[in-house]
Amino acid sequence: MATRKGNTLFLDTAPSVISYGAVGSKKESEGPLAAAFDRLWEDSTLGEETWEKAECRLQKEAIRIALEKGELSPKDLQVIFAGDLLNQCTSSTYGLRELGVPFIGLYGACSTMAESLALAALFIEGGFGERAAAITSSHFCSAERQFRFPLEYGGQRTPTSQWTVTGSGAAILGRKAAPPYVRAVTIGTITDMGITDANNMGAAMAPAAADTLRRFFKDSGMKPADFDLIATGDLGQVGSELLREVMEKEGCPLEGRQNDCGLMIYDRERQQVEAGGSGCGCSASVLCAYLLPALQRGEIMNLLFMATGALMSTTAVQQGESIPGIAHLVWLSKEPGMR
Amino acid sequence: MTKEASPNTKSWRNIPLAFLIGGLICTLGQGLMEFYRSQGLPKDEASTWASVSLVFLSALLTGMKVYDNIAKFGGAGTLVPITGFANAVVSPAMEFKSEGFVLGLGAKMFIIAGPVIVYGITAAVVYGLILFFMGAF
Numbered sequence: 001m002a003t004r005k006g007n008t009l010f011l012d013t014a015p016s017v018i019s020y021g022a023v024g025s026k027k028e029s030e031g032p033l034a035a036a037f038d039r040l041w042e043d044s045t046l047g048e049e050t051w052e053k054a055e056c057r058l059q060k061e062a063i064r065i066a067l068e069k070g071e072l073s074p075k076d077l078q079v080i081f082a083g084d085l086l087n088q089c090t091s092s093t094y095g096l097r098e099l100g101v102p103f104i105g106l107y108g109a110c111s112t113m114a115e116s117l118a119l120a121a122l123f124i125e126g127g128f129g130e131r132a133a134a135i136t137s138s139h140f141c142s143a144e145r146q147f148r149f150p151l152e153y154g155g156q157r158t159p160t161s162q163w164t165v166t167g168s169g170a171a172i173l174g175r176k177a178a179p180p181y182v183r184a185v186t187i188g189t190i191t192d193m194g195i196t197d198a199n200n201m202g203a204a205m206a207p208a209a210a211d212t213l214r215r216f217f218k219d220s221g222m223k224p225a226d227f228d229l230i231a232t233g234d235l236g237q238v239g240s241e242l243l244r245e246v247m248e249k250e251g252c253p254l255e256g257r258q259n260d261c262g263l264m265i266y267d268r269e270r271q272q273v274e275a276g277g278s279g280c281g282c283s284a285s286v287l288c289a290y291l292l293p294a295l296q297r298g299e300i301m302n303l304l305f306m307a308t309g310a311l312m313s314t315t316a317v318q319q320g321e322s323i324p325g326i327a328h329l330v331w332l333s334k335e336p337g338m339r
Numbered sequence: 340m341t342k343e344a345s346p347n348t349k350s351w352r353n354i355p356l357a358f359l360i361g362g363l364i365c366t367l368g369q370g371l372m373e374f375y376r377s378q379g380l381p382k383d384e385a386s387t388w389a390s391v392s393l394v395f396l397s398a399l400l401t402g403m404k405v406y407d408n409i410a411k412f413g414g415a416g417t418l419v420p421i422t423g424f425a426n427a428v429v430s431p432a433m434e435f436k437s438e439g440f441v442l443g444l445g446a447k448m449f450i451i452a453g454p455v456i457v458y459g460i461t462a463a464v465v466y467g468l469i470l471f472f473m474g475a476f
Contacts, residue, residue: 150430150435150451152418154401156411159345203344203345238346239345245340259428
């Protein structure tokens, strides 16, 4: 069973990611990671009638691909942890309703992939099942209509805003003596520094990211240089800068190890995505398309995957509330963690 | 610290572009008005027809998914003229059609333009009253 040190749980029984799948759409197919995706659709409706159905389809395809690559069927899964950005998590429930697998729906805004991955790893570590899946999705069009303006409305995006990724990533965890292994999990706390601009979510989430990193380094006694990459999920340009600055001030500089999933998935200048990508499909698809394969190949030995979320709703923001942030951290490694 | 890290809007680019695109739309409106007048319409009617034509063009371009691309460059230039108002009505109508014609299209059509109408009418009533009482003295 896992060992607890402070707020961090160290996993001793070496649960590993045994299979994964990543899907995306047009904008992702034009980005630098396009070749790494399992499937990309030129048409962002995916041939469905509504944007919501298109997003359900993304989840359905991501889990199907992950199962197929792992030569598994849905009945091999004992639980699915899934989430998305839409009200009542409908992309997950409608997308996965045909699988017949025990289901836990999660909401952690853009941090949901790290949240579901962490829970799936703990589920395996605890010995509650043989295999558990973690999956999240987001769709630019369904998110825009829920959180912002209609698609065809003529407006300019502010330079701090982020572009919701149309994509999904699914990871299946189990016990297989092969990397990538999950070594540790730090569950984030809700951090609110009083940012009220819903178009600047990177800034709202950066303090939460700094808080989780600080706790992980304290609990583990490790330092940023021990990791090849600290992949934050969707701080974008503004939030990444703030995180690096905060960590530097606190005497724990990230020494060039930090990169953000929202900056990896798009070419910011060429694709006009302002501060970078976002949405819980962003960190999920970057993890499953690029980071997990890189760990498996040994290009990355140790990875801190930390997805950050802005835990607001349009109602709360309109009522003048500030935006609380959260960041969950998962340490993934080529080497298994042993007692 | 947040302010420092957050880039500002590129005003040096946006303001001249808004002026240019907005000016072009107004020139188009003026051109339409001159055209209707040359066809023998009186001035009042010609300007009404020019407005109607602009609203139609904007709605058409929104429907063809072109207007938002012009707006990306034009900014306030496409927002302020009457064409921006047409776009603000047509775009939610298109977007929320998926929730049905009554609760979707019908209910959400004025979600952006609604406040403009409410406060526009309110302001008109207030100024009308002021004018009325000033006229009485």
